[in-house]
Amino acid sequence: MNLDYIIQISGPMLEGARTTILLFLIVIVLSIPLGMLVTLMAKSRLKPLAWIAHTYIYVMRGTPLLLQLLFFCFGLPQIPVIGEYLVFDRFVAACLGFVLNYGAYFAEIFRGGLLSIDKGQHEAAKVLGLSKWQTLRKVILAQMFRVALPAVANESITLVKDTALLYAVAVPELLNYAKTAVNRDFTVTPFVVAGVIYLLMTLVLTLFFKGLEKRFKFE
Amino acid sequence: MSSMIEVQQLQKSFGSLDVLKAINFSVSPGEVVAVIGPSGSGKSTMLRSLVHLEEVNGGSILIHGKPLVQNGKYAAAADIRKITSTMGMVFQHFNLFPHLTVRGNLELAPRTLKRESTEVIAARSLELLAKVGLADKADVYPSLLSGGQKQRVAIARALMLNPDILLFDEPTSALDPELTGEVLRVIRTLAEENMTMIIVTHEMSFARDVADRIFFMENGEIAESGTPEQIFGNPQLERTRTFLNRD
Numbered sequence A: 001m002n003l004d005y006i007i008q009i010s011g012p013m014l015e016g017a018r019t020t021i022l023l024f025l026i027v028i029v030l031s032i033p034l035g036m037l038v039t040l041m042a043k044s045r046l047k048p049l050a051w052i053a054h055t056y057i058y059v060m061r062g063t064p065l066l067l068q069l070l071f072f073c074f075g076l077p078q079i080p081v082i083g084e085y086l087v088f089d090r091f092v093a094a095c096l097g098f099v100l101n102y103g104a105y106f107a108e109i110f111r112g113g114l115l116s117i118d119k120g121q122h123e124a125a126k127v128l129g130l131s132k133w134q135t136l137r138k139v140i141l142a143q144m145f146r147v148a149l150p151a152v153a154n155e156s157i158t159l160v161k162d163t164a165l166l167y168a169v170a171v172p173e174l175l176n177y178a179k180t181a182v183n184r185d186f187t188v189t190p191f192v193v194a195g196v197i198y199l200l201m202t203l204v205l206t207l208f209f210k211g212l213e214k215r216f217k218f219e
Numbered sequence B: 001m002s003s004m005i006e007v008q009q010l011q012k013s014f015g016s017l018d019v020l021k022a023i024n025f026s027v028s029p030g031e032v033v034a035v036i037g038p039s040g041s042g043k044s045t046m047l048r049s050l051v052h053l054e055e056v057n058g059g060s061i062l063i064h065g066k067p068l069v070q071n072g073k074y075a076a077a078a079d080i081r082k083i084t085s086t087m088g089m090v091f092q093h094f095n096l097f098p099h100l101t102v103r104g105n106l107e108l109a110p111r112t113l114k115r116e117s118t119e120v121i122a123a124r125s126l127e128l129l130a131k132v133g134l135a136d137k138a139d140v141y142p143s144l145l146s147g148g149q150k151q152r153v154a155i156a157r158a159l160m161l162n163p164d165i166l167l168f169d170e171p172t173s174a175l176d177p178e179l180t181g182e183v184l185r186v187i188r189t190l191a192e193e194n195m196t197m198i199i200v201t202h203e204m205s206f207a208r209d210v211a212d213r214i215f216f217m218e219n220g221e222i223a224e225s226g227t228p229e230q231i232f233g234n235p236q237l238e239r240t241r242t243f244l245n246r247d
Ligand SMILES: Nc1ncnc2c1ncn2[C@@H]1O[C@H](COP(=O)(O)OP(=O)(O)OP(=O)(O)O)[C@@H](O)[C@H]1O
Pocket: B014, B017, B019, B037, B038, B039, B040, B041, B042, B043, B044, B045, B046
């Protein structure tokens, strides 16, 4: 491994990492609120809403993410009649797949968080005159996020690694650049560089969530 | 004198289990009632019904003469909120909000309900913390407090909304014996200030000491009620005697 070569391939690989990071940010920013919404739907007293939420969670968690990505990137346009309106840029289609998939996992994580909250919290808030909505906002959600934080951290790190699935739908990203360079230059170095870049990203995330957990220790 | 709380023919069942069977009583302003009785007799259910944590199946509850429920029919949601807002409740397990500091626990409800300025609310929270002897704990999270301290915070939190009536469901049952005293002292101070209170408790000497009236509940009924002298000194019913002599 010589340094000049590493520097030379690092440029395009960081370019690829940009796509990875962009995907990561889009998915986190959209799938966490989606998960929240689905959790509330699953708890709803309106049966059809709850049913939709549970079915959604079941389907997204019960099938491979890779299958879902292939479906959104290559399957949607094949659907009769409406398919021609469902031709997206592959990156956009992949984002959609990731957001829907991760939304289901986050929903499940948040549901667990909600279950862990003692019913005494609801009762205390009610006796203090808070409405259901005020209780949710001021009492329940903060505690739910706190309980869910380690699992959310875990899931985020998994997402960093899952972005490599973009390779399978031919969206150029970090891994894609690495593979191209390996084929072209007959050296394993690009894979090592890619590994290091993934490690750096997960390290930053780990530190970030450690900080959050400390900040919200409530003691 | 009009009564603060008026309960008539209150009935509540969980499925086929009749937990409250035609409960009747009234509480006058400034009166302190202690509720005693064996486990499962319906003490908590009765107390929780008063603040609408349980919905009853029949009977009436009037607070300040206003019907929360009348002959089994509940008032409109907005009225229920208004009527129950004059009551505070203290729970066996404190139910403090763990994600808020002590001060945050006290101020959450008044700040959310926005009936007063934040300055007024902040001033009162400090005043009440001083009153329960926890002025130095304002910025601490509940996880760092002892049980007795937590319960005193819970009492201060209930007082933040200036309730006319305070309900206590076994406020010292979750505490180590050496910590009950500090909580009971606070409740006693409130009694001296003429706060209207209903206290479910297993602390017989405290009940005898602080209460104007004792209800002995058994099997979903107020089997016997009277002054502490009557109930502890000369109970009329065999089962009251048995309960008081059980240990
Ligand atoms: N949510 C509920 N669902 C079903 N049964 C209940 C429920 N809450 C209470 N019960 C039953 O109602 C009866 C009265 O319960 P309650 O908690 O009012 O008794 P208690 O006098 O407060 O007892 P303790 O001294 O143990 O607190 C008990 O048999 C209890 O099992």
